[in-house]
Amino acid sequence: MTLATAPTAGATHSPRAHALDLLLTRHSPWPLAEPIPSETELQRAFAAAMCAPDHGALRPWRFVLIRGAARERLGDLFVQAARLRDPADDAERFRRKALVAPLLVAVVAHVQPHPKVPEIEQTVATGAAAMNLLNALHLQGYGCFWVSGPNAYDATVHAGLGLAGNERLLGFVYVGTPQNTGQRPAERADPAPHVREWRGPGA
Numbered sequence: 001m002t003l004a005t006a007p008t009a010g011a012t013h014s015p016r017a018h019a020l021d022l023l024l025t026r027h028s029p030w031p032l033a034e035p036i037p038s039e040t041e042l043q044r045a046f047a048a049a050m051c052a053p054d055h056g057a058l059r060p061w062r063f064v065l066i067r068g069a070a071r072e073r074l075g076d077l078f079v080q081a082a083r084l085r086d087p088a089d090d091a092e093r094f095r096r097k098a099l100v101a102p103l104l105v106a107v108v109a110h111v112q113p114h115p116k117v118p119e120i121e122q123t124v125a126t127g128a129a130a131m132n133l134l135n136a137l138h139l140q141g142y143g144c145f146w147v148s149g150p151n152a153y154d155a156t157v158h159a160g161l162g163l164a165g166n167e168r169l170l171g172f173v174y175v176g177t178p179q180n181t182g183q184r185p186a187e188r189a190d191p192a193p194h195v196r197e198w199r200g201p202g203a
């Protein structure tokens with residue numbers, strides 16, 4: 001199997017090939033600043049999220065947008081959570097994690113008991129939806145950086161964000177306009193060691 005590892009350069013491209021070339025440039029740029037995507041651009045990106053593969057059409061993903069002054073309140077929540085985790089720690093340092101990008105999207109898996117769709121599938125579908133969101137924002141010229149850290153696994157943060165008991169926080173996607181326009185993705189690993197062909201047992 002031949003695996004293409006880099007965007008094809010120069011040649012005349014079909015729109016599909018062009019889309020793939022753009023996809024191959026996706027990375028996590030930093031820092032991110034205003035402007036954030038318009039409402040129309042956000043709607044298109046969330047529409048892309050809805051195209052994720054989804055066993056049972058459960059649509060287990062939830063996205064929580066946090067922007068503007070709400071980020072200050074998220075900062076308060078992060079500090080409160082950090083104090084409860086470890087009263088001896090410098091909790092204030094967690095405040096800036098809410099403020100370093102103009103828009104945060106909390107990625108939530110809303111997991112329901114289902115006879116055919118176990119929790120892992122619902123969690124994976126949520127990850128796939130989030131990845132479509134990242135790709136759609138990238139294709140519209142914005143940058144995304146997905147982070148987890150202690151806040152993603154903190155019950156105080158979950159409660160503050162209004163998560164139900166069956167909801168898992170898969171992290172926060174920082175969204176904005178990349179400030180370092182010269183920044184390029186790190187060289188990507190060769191996909192070959194991650195892909196193999198199966199021709200039958202023992203073959």
Ligand SMILES: Cc1cc2nc3c(=O)[nH]c(=O)nc-3n(C[C@H](O)[C@H](O)[C@H](O)COP(=O)(O)O)c2cc1C
Nearest residue numbers: 026027028029144145146147148149170171185186
């Ligand atoms: C669920 C999830 C959580 C992540 N959490 C963090 C994090 O807390 N801190 C971090 O530096 N990168 C985190 N990453 C990785 C970054 O989002 C990013 O992929 C990584 O820095 C590599 O950059 P690239 O996307 O340009 O290859 C996380 C990725 C995923 C999928």
